[in-house]
Amino acid sequence: MSASVKLSLQVVAILVACVAVAVMPVAVDLFQLMQFTLFASMAVLALSLGFIWGFGGILCFGQTAFFGLGAYAYAVAAINFGDSTPAILLAIIVPALFALALGYFVFYGRISDVYLGVITLTVTLILFNVFNSMAGDAYKIGTARLGGFNGMPAVPTFNMPFDPSSVLFPEQSWYVTGGALIAIYIGLRLILRSPFGRVAIAVRENETRASLLGYDPRAIKLGVFVLGGAIAGFGGALYVNWGAFVGPTIFSLSLSAEIIIWICIGGLGTLIGPIVGCFIIEYLISQIGSQQSFNSNLVLGAILIVFVLLLPKGLVPTIRLLLEGAGRLATKGRGQAPNAAPDLSAGQPVGAE
Amino acid sequence: MSTIPPLLETRGLTMRFGGVVANDDVNFALEEMELRCLIGPNGAGKSTFFKMLTGQLTPSEGRIRFRTYPIAGNLPHQIARLGIGIKTQIPNVFNGLSVRENIWLAAARAARRDASTIRAKAIVDDVLERIMLPHLAEAIVGQLSHGQRQWVEIGTVLAAEPELILLDEPAAGMTDEETVRTAEIIREINKNRALIVVEHDMEFIKMIAKKVTVFHQGRIMMEDSVDAVLADSRVRDVYLGKKVAA
Ligand SMILES: Nc1ncnc2c1ncn2[C@@H]1O[C@H](COP(=O)(O)OP(=O)(O)OP(=O)(O)O)[C@@H](O)[C@H]1O
Ligand SMILES: [Mg+2]
Numbered sequence: 001m002s003a004s005v006k007l008s009l010q011v012v013a014i015l016v017a018c019v020a021v022a023v024m025p026v027a028v029d030l031f032q033l034m035q036f037t038l039f040a041s042m043a044v045l046a047l048s049l050g051f052i053w054g055f056g057g058i059l060c061f062g063q064t065a066f067f068g069l070g071a072y073a074y075a076v077a078a079i080n081f082g083d084s085t086p087a088i089l090l091a092i093i094v095p096a097l098f099a100l101a102l103g104y105f106v107f108y109g110r111i112s113d114v115y116l117g118v119i120t121l122t123v124t125l126i127l128f129n130v131f132n133s134m135a136g137d138a139y140k141i142g143t144a145r146l147g148g149f150n151g152m153p154a155v156p157t158f159n160m161p162f163d164p165s166s167v168l169f170p171e172q173s174w175y176v177t178g179g180a181l182i183a184i185y186i187g188l189r190l191i192l193r194s195p196f197g198r199v200a201i202a203v204r205e206n207e208t209r210a211s212l213l214g215y216d217p218r219a220i221k222l223g224v225f226v227l228g229g230a231i232a233g234f235g236g237a238l239y240v241n242w243g244a245f246v247g248p249t250i251f252s253l254s255l256s257a258e259i260i261i262w263i264c265i266g267g268l269g270t271l272i273g274p275i276v277g278c279f280i281i282e283y284l285i286s287q288i289g290s291q292q293s294f295n296s297n298l299v300l301g302a303i304l305i306v307f308v309l310l311l312p313k314g315l316v317p318t319i320r321l322l323l324e325g326a327g328r329l330a331t332k333g334r335g336q337a338p339n340a341a342p343d344l345s346a347g348q349p350v351g352a353e
Numbered sequence: 354m355s356t357i358p359p360l361l362e363t364r365g366l367t368m369r370f371g372g373v374v375a376n377d378d379v380n381f382a383l384e385e386m387e388l389r390c391l392i393g394p395n396g397a398g399k400s401t402f403f404k405m406l407t408g409q410l411t412p413s414e415g416r417i418r419f420r421t422y423p424i425a426g427n428l429p430h431q432i433a434r435l436g437i438g439i440k441t442q443i444p445n446v447f448n449g450l451s452v453r454e455n456i457w458l459a460a461a462r463a464a465r466r467d468a469s470t471i472r473a474k475a476i477v478d479d480v481l482e483r484i485m486l487p488h489l490a491e492a493i494v495g496q497l498s499h500g501q502r503q504w505v506e507i508g509t510v511l512a513a514e515p516e517l518i519l520l521d522e523p524a525a526g527m528t529d530e531e532t533v534r535t536a537e538i539i540r541e542i543n544k545n546r547a548l549i550v551v552e553h554d555m556e557f558i559k560m561i562a563k564k565v566t567v568f569h570q571g572r573i574m575m576e577d578s579v580d581a582v583l584a585d586s587r588v589r590d591v592y593l594g595k596k597v598a599a
Contacts, residue, residue, distance in 0.1 A: 195461055202458050205447040212407060212445065213513050214433035214462045 005327070010189065013272060014182065021178035025171040033174050035286060038242045040177040043278040044184060044235030046262045048228045050274030051188050053263065055197070056224035057204030059113065062120035063232050063259055065127055066095035068250040070233025072131065072146070075155040075246045079144035083164040084156060084241070091237035092230045099229025100222070107218040107225070121256070128251035151247025158241045168241075177238050181275065184231055188271055191227075200224050254297075261300065265307050267314030276315055358420075360385045360517060360547050361406070366415035366425075368401050368571075375401040377571040379415070383517070388543045390558050390579075391551045393568030394591050399551045400442050402568070403519050407439045408432040419517070433462075438515030440506045442522050442551075448495035455494055455505050456480050459512035476512050483538060484508040499526040507538065518542060520550045524557050536560040555583070567591075 025033055049063040073094035077087035102123065106116050135148020146152065158176060160166045168176065191197045200220050203210045207217045240246050249255075258281065259274075266277025281300065288296040311318050359382040368376040375398045383389055391399050404410040406417060408429040417425040424432050447455050460476035481487045484504040489497065494505050503526060510518055520539070524532045532554070539561050542548060552558055558565065562579040569591050575582060582588055 198454070199458065199461075202447050202450065202454075205449050206445060208409070208429070208441075209445045209447060209509070210458070211429040212409075212433055212439055212441075213459050213509060214430050215458075216428075216430045 014186065017178075017182050017185075021175065021182065024178070025174060030170060034170060034242070035283075037170070037174045037177045038239070039279050039282045040174075040181045041235055041238035041242055042282055043181050043275045044177075044238055045232050046259055046266075046274035046278035047181070047184055047188065047271060048231035048235060049259050050263050050266075050268070050271060051231070052224050052228035054269040054271075054274075055192060055204060056200050056221060056228070058221060058225055058228075059117055060120045060225070060228070061117045061256055061260070062122075062124035063228070064251055064256045065120065065124045066099055066229040066232035067236045067239070067255075068124075068127060068131070068246075068248075069095040069098055070236025071240045071246040071250050072152075072236075073233065074237035074240050075152045076141045076144040076146075078156045078240075079152070080142040082156065083162065084158045085161050088158070088234070088237050092234050095233030095236070096226050096230035099226045103222045103225040103229075107221045121253075124251050124253070124256060128248050131248040131251065147247075149248060151245060151249075153245050155240050155244050155246065157244050173241060177242070180234070180238060184234075185271055185275070192271075196220075196223065258300075261304050263314075264304065265314055267316035267318070270314075270316045270320075273314050273316035280315075357385060359383055360387070360420065362418045363406075364416045364418075366402070366405060366417060367413050368398070368405060368410060369413045374571050376405065376412075379571075379573055381566065381573065383547060383549065385547060386543070386545070387547050388539070388561065388563055389549045390562040390565045391549055391568060392553070392555075392558065392565060392582075392588075392592075393574075397568040398571040399568050400521055401571075403439060403441075403521055403549075403551070406432075406519060407437060433513070433515070436516035437519065438510040438513045438517070439519040440503070440510050440521060440523055442525075444499070444502045444506055446494050446502055446506050446509065448493075450494060451491050452486055452494055452497075452505055452508075453477060453481070453490040456508050456512045459509040463512060463514040476514070480508045480512045483511065483541075485534065500528060500531045503527060504531075504535075507535070511542070516546065518546055518548045520548065522551055522553065524552060524554055532557055533560070559583075 024036060028036070045063065045067050048066070049060060052058045052060060052063075070091040074084075074087045074091035077090045078084050081087060102120075105111075106119060111119065131146065132149045134146040135150065137145070139146045139148065144152065156164075156167070158168045158173060160168070192201070199210070199215055200223070203215065203217045203220045210220070211217050236246075236250070239250070259278075262277035262281055263274045264277070265281065266275065267273030281303070284299065284303070285296045288299055307314065313321075361381070361383040363379055363381045366376055366379040366381070367374070377398075379398075379402060381402075391402070393399055401410065405412045405425070408424070408427050408431065411426045415425065416423060419432070419435055419437060422435055424435065424437075447458065450458075456477045457473065460473040460480070463476065464473035478487075481490055484507060486501065486504060486508070489501070494502060497505065503523060507520070507523060510520075523539070524535050527535060536557060539548060539550060550561065559579060565577065565579050565582040566573055567575040567582060567585075567588055574591070575585060575588060577585075
């Protein structure tokens with residue numbers, strides 16, 4: 001697909017997503033709106049791993065570590081300050097610093113890719129155990145009790161910037177969460193077009209060649225990793241805003257695995273893919289959960305197997321290939337592609353809502 | 354006796370892989386602006402020598418000096434930034450990216466030295482012209498022929514504007530026509546840069562060479578003019594079966 005077609009498809013996708021975010025509160029009932037708010041916060045997490053894995057070539061099995069740290073940092077800060085504004089900032093900064101320390105150790109220690117997966121997984125398990133065991137009055141940060149396995153209930157949700165008295169309504173929370181998702185998508189797109197993003201992709205393509213040209217792969221990967229940690233942390237704050245609660249299960253392995261499934265299904269190496277995958281899977285899980293007739297893990301496993309066997313590239317790259325094929329046919333024929341292409345492409349972001 | 358210090362100098366350079374001694378006490382010197390050819394039978398240690406010069410391998414023993422910098426054991430990107438560029442034996446390109454993006458990545462790094470982004474674009478266009486691939490600028494490198502990929506890699510090396518260029522078998526897999534063009538490019542580069550070229554193809558060597566260094570079993574066996582080397586009986590012996598016939 002030519003660069004200009006790609007760009008216009010991306011612009012169309014963004015516009016459709018903006019419209020969808022805007023009209024959602026009138027289109028669905030409150031319960032569904034809350035669900036979509038949850039999915040959008042998860043999609044931020046999906047985007048963070050989709051970026052570092054798909055474009056940085058870093059497969060992190062413990063992206064929930066940053067998500068969870070962001071969530072806890074938000075909760076602790078929001079309880080202490082009574083204002084969500086600095087809490088959101090801390091939810092970005094704390095996981096970013098943690099990613100910086102962990103990434104420095106991993107990338108500058110020349111630890112191989114396989115061990116990177118093992119280490120991030122282990123770190124997530126450690127965090128789970130640490131937060132799980134910090135029950136009792138001894139474990140307080142300021143006025144915030146960490147609550148151990150019970151987690152932290154009644155966390156203040158988002159308020160208007162620097163105005164704790166006006167707490168956001170669910171509709172407003174949806175606008176913030178959906179809007180943040182779109183903003184992060186656009187931000188990552190811009191980064192991928194910047195020199196830093198282009199070099200990051202080059203390092204993913206061929207680390208040796210990149211280093212022989214004078215780029216330090218360790219620094220580039222660390223930058224990508226920290227950015228991913230910051231985004232995941234922000235997703236954690238959005239998640240707490242949705243439920244007003246955070247507990248140690250946020251570090252669970254099943255969530256870590258789910259992110260990888262979202263990306264496999266939506267499409268690795270794309271930014272839309274992880275978002276689409278996240279919405280589809282989370283929607284399915286919630287539907288199955290309300291029916292009680294199937295085990296959701298079983299269904300999830302079956303879906304993953306079907307995708308790995310039949311659509312190994314994932315949804316978005318497959319649709320893209322189909323579009324290219326259709327485009328080529330149309331230019332050979334009577335040139336009806338201009339109608340067909342936008343219709344199909346509009347299907348992606350609609351599916352994402 | 355020249356009073357100008359060599360551009361590149363190695364002292365007692367040795368690389369051992371377990372019991373295999375791939376480079377054994379190599380003492381080598383290259384003048385500014387020199388074009389040197391490196392020949393030797395398979396397994397003689399030529400590529401290993403290049404890998405140590407570019408930081409892909411840390412020497413077991415010995416020193417390497419580039420200008421005034423001791424570089425043995427430095428990391429590849431540090432050495433690249435000092436101004437050594439390499440085309441490796443096994444093509445090392447960004448297969449998933451376009452030809453233009455490959456060249457741009459090299460040019461952007463070079464242009465960063467004098468903080469100019471306009472210059473990066475000028476370098477890209479110039480290099481595309483020199484490697485004769487402007488018509489394939491938007492093609493994905495992984496889909497090109499082996500010879501074309503070799504040129505893309507040579508293009509990335511040129512675009513990085515290094516002081517010293519190492520080419521490990523640049524003509525391998527090229528057609529006769531492409532080989533002649535490669536020799537031309539090498540002579541052109543040599544007008545203002547130093548090069549070391551590893552090649553097996555003696556016809557190619559004769560097209561470009563001035564001074565030739567012969568590697569054998571990890572050591573420098575001989576170092577002389579092209580004609581003297583090709584006439585040497587020991588060189589004929591180690592190249593037994595290869596087309597050395599001068
Ligand atoms: N990473 C490695 N581990 C073990 N042995 C190695 C390694 N790299 C090279 N060798 C050995 O070192 C010796 C020199 O190899 P090298 O690749 O430098 O030879 P060469 O002169 O480039 O040969 P060719 O002309 O075939 O490219 C060979 O015996 C090779 O098997
Ligand atoms: Mg070799």
